Amino acid sequence: MTTAPTPGRALVVGEALVDVVRRPDGTVTEHAGGSPANVALGLARLGRHADLLTWLGIDAYGDLVQRHLSASGVNVLRGTTSAISTPVATAHLDEHGAATYDFDLTWDLPASWDEPVDPPLVVHTGSIGAVVAPGAQEVASLLASRRATSTITYDPNLRPALMGTPEQTLPLVETLVLLSDVVKVSDEDLAWLLPGVAPAEIAEDWTRRGPALVVVTHGGDGAFASTASGARVTVPAPPVQVADTVGAGDSFMAGLIDGLWTAGLLGVARRPELHEIDAPTVEAVLERCAQIAAITVSRPGANPPTSAELASL
Template sequence: MTPAAQDRALVVGEALIDEVVRPDGSRERHPGGSPANVAIGLGRLGRAVDLLTWLGEDSDGDLVRRHLGSSKVNVLTGDRSATRTPVATAKIDAGGVASYEFDLEWDLPSSWDDAEGDPLVVHTGSIATVLQPGGAAVERLVADSRPRSTITYDPNLRPVLMGSPSHALPYVDALVRLADVVKVSDEDLAWLHPGVAPAEIAEQWSQSGPSLVVVTHGGEGAFACTSAGARLQVVAPKVQVADTVGAGDSFMGGLIDGLWTAGLLGAANRQALADADTAVLQGVLERCARIAAITVSRAGANPPGADELL
């Protein structure tokens, strides 16, 4: 395994065009997609990151590639590609909260030009893990990668595309069991397990495979638990909210980056992650909350760079 490969992250999942419809009816089009936003967050925080995704060879795909490249995300080239670049429409309400409609297909190439060796961390989540045929390919890739890389996962559920909770649940449970770190929103858990307290689900998940499970509560902060039995809480900084687009993705990117800085990523550090000091994890989560607060204070999925956190 080359040192260069072990200094990189691999993000697997959708990149697309977000069409944002504001309360006044105005529209904006810009690149998005949950995993792509996580990759951008990592790139802006100074991490080397590859994105394995499914874009069309069209003008929208070119726009997405340029956007990713501007944040130093390397988009892997595969042996085949989408017939058209996916589009998601985000409708913003008066409170700045987004709801989504999608027009997309999802798959993975059969082969791609990845770096020699294995990445330090493999991240996936959202549409890419449920929508078929690509969802099954993502699960296989994650299972194959787990012996050599840390696995991080954010369900980031989209009911419009994923059908009923009973349909999505087997896909989510399979990825949770494979993951070392899971970040999930309280809204996702309320849809997936209605009537069950988010902390209860997080603690169940932390005993099924992951060393760390984090539940975000929007402007109220986040709760986390570990497989060793620790519980942590962080408060979100108070900011003027422009919109919530990309907030969870920026938190996820910050979580990967923070664990990376703490030396807790990589298969060789799996036990260290399981045994991580709660003070270290608290510091990581507080920084994640700052990153998400900066993101919601400005329009669109626009995570901060490392210099903005100094």
């Protein structure tokens, strides 16, 4: 891996919302969340310029989200239209800290928004905003149009309660997979989406069909990566005392983008090099991603580490 970061910015597209977390002991907390918003937060804490294009209401929850993201340096883009109310996700934690979700939300994109003129180095999307109508079609169109100028990254981060059946969701997911240069997906997502098919088999199939890199996360068992050039890499997860798993995959995704950024592999001009990424580079990036996710799960909520925290380890 190279050590000098490439300048530029990331454009993250998707939902920002308020997570209402209900714990087994009956305590309830509220904090800003949403998978794409968490990725933008993770990137900003790692020192990257992160713009977030999202769909918030003009209300107290919307103010909470904006304050939370701005405090870490995320630039929430101003749109000409907004949601009637800010989306809410209720996370029910079990005794092991694993979360299941209920949602009260709508999703769309602003009619237009105030974005810097220079194209972003990378455009990221995932989860609810990439699948739920009416905004999902606009997200897919935006990704297709940005491929000419930017690296495209995608994390399905599926929410079955909002996405219909696996048979309905698979074509939507694979459309975005084939638009993407980098895909990160959890083994749980793949087990729901394509039951009975080995995650590594799916990752290898996807890299044969479009993306340069597909990473499958396996929670406490680490991660597996497949590349278009034929490399296969597995890394373990560091041992950690889990507070909860909220935001773990999002912090891993932010680390993946950041690692490829540091390696000088983001931006449309670097697409050929990204497709030839070698196993040692993948391994180094994923080991750092696993470290980032381990820090996140060691403390409550979607609270990814800063670059200074990583440097101190």
